[in-house]
Amino acid sequence: MEIIQLSWLQLAFGFIILIIPAAIFWWYNTGLNRKMVIATIRMTLQLLFVGYYLEYLFEYDNTWLNLAWIMVMVVVADFATIDRSDLKTTRSLVIPIFWATFLGIVLINLFFLELVIQLPNFLEAQYAIPITGMVLGNCLRSNVIGINEFYYNLKENNERYLFYLASGATRSEALYPFFQRALQKSANPTLAGMATIGLVSLPGMMTGQILSGSSPMTAIQYQIMIMLAIFSGTILSVFLAILFCNRAVFFDNDMLDESIFKE
């Protein structure tokens, strides 16, 4: 089964459908049309840029080049995580979150790409780049939920943390309930997604594979694998992000450095 190649003209024609949301926004005076135009232009340019870059990456398929691209993705995800959270962009958060995300991705990639799929070439672009992208996108979302929940819950219920410290808890024992809550909050969206996948929604990766000619069963096998990668990757990166950040955001007397919070 061959995929129908889209011409640029066909793609341009597809933009006409935006008339419908634009008309609805205009009728209800939502003020969202300008935002919609900017978001559409950004989406198109960013994806075109990535498309050209990936063509180049796939053509050369060099392990070091692929690794460098993964590093760039992790750095962008790192800053985006802090930007989307309610915490300040400080060294004490940027560096730990970078390492947490990077280690999470490396472990997931090594397991799935090298042990499960058993790629003939290490970090082969066709597999490594899309899988890393999907896992990273989800890590970003979970990290934002996880670190926000952890530090804001700690700020809000600080007396509980102090009470435990004053009852002889080590810092990690006193932080345990906050860790527990942050993991629950960040895991819930992915768990809910896993529980309804295929019934409510057909995931993008599987749809893309079917469109490009794979058999539905092959697409489903990859989808199951990617869901396992996303779930374990997100939990690992949330766990490591909080663990690593905690080494940098507490003073010697176990008090949290509250300068990490946005005013």
Added chain:
Amino acid sequence: MLLQAKHINFSYGEETIFHDFSFGVERGERVVLKGESGGGKSTLMRLLLGFEIPDTGELMYNGSPLEGKHLRHFRRECAWLPQDLNFGTGRVDEVIKYPFHFKQSGNQMPENNQIIDILSDLGLDAEVLDKEFTDLSTGQRQRVGIALCILLDKPVLLLDEPTSALDEASKEKAAHHLLSDPARTVLSTSHDPFWIEKCSRIIDLNSVPDKTGS
């Protein structure tokens, strides 16, 4: 001296809370701090527990400065009742039992009967154990906190307004549990004449010029 503050200076921003403040508590003493709200009573407990750091001066426990491993040792030897105990989410049962899992603290997990008896002395039914902590009233939270301090059975107690939300009968029982052991050292804050009378020494922070202590 078991607990000692030497020439403490401490400010919140521009506001001076303690200026060259010194005081001491002997082992087995039951000291109550009196003074107006915002006068530094609760802050003194937070300073001793290492939650705040004095600008200058020294805090000691058993002859050792309250820093690093000595601070952690002190925290293992004491129980603290803050004025407004807020544990956030979690069942009362979990809240009470969690501190008994701390590995280095030496806390022995109490029997359920023991927990229920102490809660009952403080005017709480056993059913409270199944409730969410956030669903409790301020008074009920304070009773749970007192029960925890009793169950933890530590040689030093730091109690911030321990009887402010208790009725007369519960006050008597709480005082009995908290103050009857002569080996236990208790530093408390209170405006309650009942509690003040039960203590062996009063430090009135209002009468201390520049809070220089006694």
